Amino acid sequence: MNKDDLLGVLQAIYDQGQASRTGLAEKTGFAPSYISALVAELRRRGLVEEGGRSPSRAGRRRVLLHVVPDLGHLIGIRIGRANTRIVVTDFLGKVISLKKVPTEISQGEDHVFDLIDRELGAALKSDNLVKGIGIAMSGVIDRNSGTLLFWPKVPGWNNVPLMRRVQTKFGLPVVLEDSVRTMAHAEQKFGDAKGRKNFVYVVVSMGIGAAIYVNNRLYLGADDLAGELGHTTIDERGELCSCGNRGCLEVYASGWAIINRIKSGLQQGVHSSLL
Ligand SMILES: [Zn+2]
Incomplete structure (x- = not known):
């Protein structure tokens, strides 16, 4: 055999x-x-x-x-700018527990590291079948080294070796991935894209991102940055973006951009029937 x-x-x-x-x-x-x-x-x-x-x-x-579902359990942690979600699933993806806590990002890097350690520690303590940890973040990630290169709109988070840090602390295999890509993977495994080999998954939230599947595989593109839709230039002389370029789509159409435009409009005396 x-x-x-x-x-x-x-x-x-x-x-x-x-x-x-x-x-x-x-x-x-x-x-x-x-x-x-x-x-x-x-x-x-x-x-x-x-x-x-x-x-x-x-x-x-x-x-x-x-x-066998109990072959191993898995922890997923999604570290968002506003909230952090921690999920424990069985090997087939059935949710065993789900928790949401405020990230309180303004309290600084160490505060967030403590939060990650505390929540992962608690999840591991309550489930001795856990075999691996997946981390999802909205920042720009080097998935090979598991490093968060930078986190738009969150100053100070540059070149953070998050995967190695969690691996060293808990001694389990760890994967760090862009949150839009993890959502696309979940859609293909459990959701609307189930069974589809070619699709594009787009998220328009506080930021804008996409994940592209070609022939059943995540398309990584040059420099591993395929799907960074939010940082596609639509106006070369436009406003400065958090990525350092000018006129990215995210500067105009993301949740942040819309809120900022409403704020500045109101400050300039623009009449709103809603606000
Ligand atoms: Zn940009």
């Missing part, structure tokens, strides 16, 4: 959520008897278990397999 085949079948079951032996044989091109042997080995190792049955078509209903 080939180890790569074993891993390939495990990955296929994980990707599909639930899969029948017949479906796996069709997907991988392996003979049904070989699939049965691989599945038996995965079950013997406690990685995969049988669950429900496929909806009845003609003939027998097929037994569906899924990855």
